[in-house]
């Protein structure tokens with residue numbers, strides 16, 4: 001983990017996904033390292049004097065602000081949430097509940113820990129499950145040890161998947177796997193309740209019935225029951241809290257929208273939101289259903305275009321908590337070409353792999369890729385600058401017919417050249433047709 005937090009290593013990893021924006025990549029890496037450095041300081045008095053080095057990313061839409069923060073979190077395995085500062089000025093939110101960002105972050109983290117735990121338990125109980133099912137296929141008393149091993153291997157390989165067997169089933173445990181294992185980002189009261197209900201019904205004395213099911217379903221059923229009986233959700237709560245307190249990252253988008261120039265007569269609620277957010281950033285205790293969370297080590301990354309306001313329009317106390325300010329640049333054609341070709345899992349690769357599943361071998365010439373980048377830049381200038389997000393729309397349009405026609409009768413190779421791209425877009429650059437691109 002510590003290895004992962006070395007600034008140079010972080011930037012190296014970020015480079016796999018984000019083109020340009022060197023300053024931003026470098027500074028988020030520094031922020032993260034500084035949190036770690038601060039935690040190492042043992043002199044409590046000194047430590048308390050050092051404030052976290054939160055960061056404001058300034059730049060137009062679609063240039064990588066969120067992407068950098070999100071990737072940073074993934075690379076360092078940090079709990080992450082993105083919130084919009086403007087949300088807290090909406091009716092029903094005014095003056096309250098900025099703490100929900102922390103509550104939601106804990107929920108997300110708890111759910112992730114739950115998923116991980118389920119994976120571990122799946123591995124742990126898989127063998128027992130296969131054994132149980134094998135015994136139901138052929139009672140072990142009737143076969144010798146060699147036959148047992150062969151049978152067990154056959155069950156694992158799926159040989160008996162479709163065969164029906166009789167299983168003694170606890171009633172009330174019909175909930176499908178996906179429901180019991182619900183792991184959305186939503187608070188998961190229902191998922192927990194489902195698990196508890198199931199556990200209750202599997203206590204001795206709970207109702208049982210014999211049902212017929214396929215071996216495949218029986219394996220799933222037994223595995224699920226083992227997991228439900230052995231998962232300890234209570235033990236995950238303090239772990240989730242600790243992880244958020246130590247490693248959490250909160251990304252606050254549209255921070256510029258709650259900044260206001262002195263003398264401007266916008267609603268007071270903007271200042272109110274700043275005032276509400278401040279203590280969370282300074283360090284406070286937030287009560288959640290998983291326990292109470294201290295927020296002082298959480299890293300806050302704020303972002304905004306700052307076209308109307310400047311970071312200096314934020315309350316001084318809030319500015320003080322965001323000592324690092326970095327400007328991101330508008331992406332140019334070369335950047336777009338690199339986004340299309342150089343980053344891991346880039347858009348072209350995604351579409352190539354999608355079509356490969358329909359036996360289409362898709363490729364783009366260098367000329368075509370440059371043309372795509374050029375068109376994206378033009379559309380951004382003509383209609384609205386949405387940054388790199390434009391690329392997806394352009395490619396979608398180019399591949400529209402192909403994606404509709406596939407699968408073809410046999411394996412097909414399609415090479416998109418510059419001419420193809422020009423042809424598809426020629427007609428569109430007439431003024432009135434640009435409406436098609438308004439998202």
Ligand SMILES: Nc1ncnc2c1ncn2[C@@H]1O[C@H](COP(=O)(O)OP(=O)(O)OP(=O)(O)O)[C@@H](O)[C@H]1O
Pocket residue numbers: 017018019020021060061062063064065066067068253254303331339343387388389
């Ligand atoms: N510099 C970049 N390198 C690689 N991909 C990028 C870059 N900038 C943007 N993208 C792509 O564009 C998408 C949108 O970018 P992102 O979400 O980071 O926008 P943003 O700058 O946070 O703007 P907003 O404030 O509107 O959310 C990303 O998911 C990513 O695929």
